[in-house]
Amino acid sequence: MGGKPAPAHHRDRRLLPRLEAAVPGIRAVSTYRREWLVKDLVAGVVLTTLLVPQGMAYAELAGLPAITGLYTTVLCLLGYAVCGPSRILVLGPDSALGPMIAATVLPLVAADGDPDRAVALASVLALMVGAIMILASVAKLGFIADLISKPTMIGYMNGLALTILIGQLPKLFGFKVEADSLIGEFTGFVTGLADGAAVPAAAAVGLGGIVVVLVLQRFLPKVPAVLVMVVLAMTAAVLLDLGDRGVSLVGQLPEGFPPFTVPDVRLSDLPLLLGGALGIALVSLADTISNASAFAARTGQEVHGNQEMTGVGVANLAAGLFQGFPVSTSGSRTAVAERAGARTQLTGVVGAALIVLMLVLVPGLFRDLPQPALAAVVITASLSLADVPGAVRLWRQSRTEFLLCCAAFLGVALLGVLPGIAIAVALSVLNVFRRAWWPYRTVLGRVPDLEGYHDVRSYPQARQLPGLVVYRFDAPLFFANAKTFRDEIRRLAAADPPPTWIVVAAEPMTDVDTTAADVLEDLDEELNARGVHLVFAELKDPVRRKIERFELTRTIDPGHFFPTVGAAVTAFRRLTGADWTDRDG
Known part of the structure; x- marks a missing residue:
């Protein structure tokens, strides 16, 4: 009815x-x-x-x-x-x-x-x-x-x-x-x-x-x-x-x-x-x-x-x-x-x-104006x-x-x-594009009596773990800045002695496009051949799902994704037994 x-x-x-x-x-x-x-x-x-x-x-x-x-x-x-x-x-x-x-x-x-x-x-x-x-x-x-x-x-x-x-x-x-x-x-x-x-x-x-x-x-x-x-x-x-x-x-x-x-x-x-x-x-x-x-x-x-x-x-x-x-x-x-x-x-x-x-x-009120x-x-x-x-x-x-x-x-x-x-x-x-094209990027270190990991430019006394570099790239990773990211990682990997892990503090990375994914795949294969591992920490879930959809986990070890920078550092120390040193040490 x-x-x-x-x-x-x-x-x-x-x-x-x-x-x-x-x-x-x-x-x-x-x-x-x-x-x-x-x-x-x-x-x-x-x-x-x-x-x-x-x-x-x-x-x-x-x-x-x-x-x-x-x-x-x-x-x-x-x-x-x-x-x-x-x-x-x-x-x-x-x-x-x-x-x-x-x-x-x-x-x-x-x-x-x-x-x-x-x-x-x-x-x-x-x-x-x-x-x-x-x-x-x-x-x-x-x-x-x-x-x-x-x-x-x-x-x-x-x-x-x-x-x-x-x-x-x-x-x-x-x-x-x-x-x-x-x-x-x-x-x-x-x-x-x-x-x-x-x-x-x-x-x-x-x-x-x-x-x-x-x-x-x-x-x-x-x-x-x-x-x-x-x-x-x-x-x-x-x-x-x-x-x-x-x-x-x-x-x-x-x-x-x-x-x-x-x-x-x-x-x-x-x-x-x-x-x-x-x-x-x-x-x-x-x-x-x-x-x-x-x-x-x-x-x-x-x-x-x-x-x-x-x-x-x-x-x-x-x-x-x-x-x-x-x-x-x-x-x-x-x-x-x-x-x-x-x-x-x-x-x-x-x-x-x-x-x-x-x-x-x-x-005619305004005729004489x-x-x-x-x-x-x-x-x-x-x-x-x-x-x-x-x-x-x-x-x-x-x-x-x-x-x-x-x-x-x-x-x-x-x-x-x-x-x-x-x-x-x-x-x-163009100014927005410029900021994304050449974003701020830096290495992070541990500062005594200060929780977390901090910019070594602001804290020159920050301590490092031998064999590990924590790197932050403050922008989405896309076609315009992917090569900038690649060149920075290559520069870090070319240090003497070279690092074993490069941990990317990826919290600022709100997106990854297909061009950047291809660059990441080639970069990871190049680093692996040199005994250097690319590791990601604090990657947002939507970006992680994109990386999986792009099949990047074929080259990037799924075990190299960590919820926090601290978790990545702890895993590296457990693996290598490394201890903190001063930057000039």
Whole structure:
């Protein structure tokens, strides 16, 4: 007999947790507390004062009309509020992504710089980034963010900060430079200054804006520095007629909100856009995981890396369908929301609603905003990207990692931001490979009054057993380092007098591949012919099973595998009667 179907209310109770897990916004609404409302509303108002100028500034940094930054901000906030797991993480246009978007989109724009085509390309880029993030989430590929090591990320960000800074200098001084490289932009800026192209009023606004933001952030961190600077700049523009003094203004923004739009681009553009989308997704992923981890630790939440990727992916999809461009999480905006008392994603929803009201009711609110003020916003943001103390610390702690940092920096500065991110990833992977290729290896000895067996480099007084060498190789044994291992063992076996046993302290060996297995087989036969035995201690069970599967026990005596180094040493002493001697004895 078939069972009766579950009652509808039972099915609903089973379905709701699944729905809440897939759409965190539903859980946020169902668990919302009334006492959070005022704090979220106030935080939303405060956050908006930062969202508007930064959104406009970062849009122009990406080579797009300022209005698209506001469209992007609205849609990404709403998308993340529905699908993002974090209570207070804030998304939006990002200073780190702006140059990457420009580097991807601008080469594809027609020679006349058609802004509509640029917006369409940027929207497709956002859709691609969103799709990549969601697919990565489904495949649980959050670990990809670890492909960029800290030293290479420091170098990349320092290079990016310098690129942004120099790229914004002409705008800060009121003129334009046509160049496609960092050196070209800097040369053009210096030439423009020498030729008198700078607009004094624009320079005063831009430099004054930087000073205002930095001073307020340093001494009055709770004051919305960017908003204060923007209000002062617009006031100066009106009172001093800066528009008539050669200062470029933002002008009237389009009224209303864009409709749902499927961007129309050429098929030939898609491969180049995909390359840029992969780089942007990687940086966005690393940024998201780091920001989510930092703020989750402070608020007592757990980090759901794959769900974060879904939330950021949905935010990018939403932006791309309403004339927006790729977005990421923002540490600075999240910090502002947190300090303002934000409790949930309602803060971002309030910010999005206020921006929409501004676009519908008062689109001319920012028409008198000087462009140099937007450049000041971008430049101060770029300064926060740079980590010069981190580079100095690398110089003191590890020259190798400092050189990796410098290489990533030069990659961005000399080749551009997209090649720079590729170089950063490649350097990180090569550094991992280098460590496995040339791992640390040493001989171990017994130290009086100290339990265990220890590195003779750290303990020169360590004692040895005549005829026995204990050797440690700190890496998995695979095709790239197998010959290094073989050459080291040969060197130890060539000592005068030669050892009888070479005990490999194999605890660090987490794997053995087929190439290494072949090398081990030939090495063991060679040593056996010379009366030297290769012995393994502390070999992990999975690695031991691999060795048996590779049939290495045909040459390596099964009795030469010991659970510990101590057991191997005891067996050797029982066999030979050897006793400990000083290293120079």
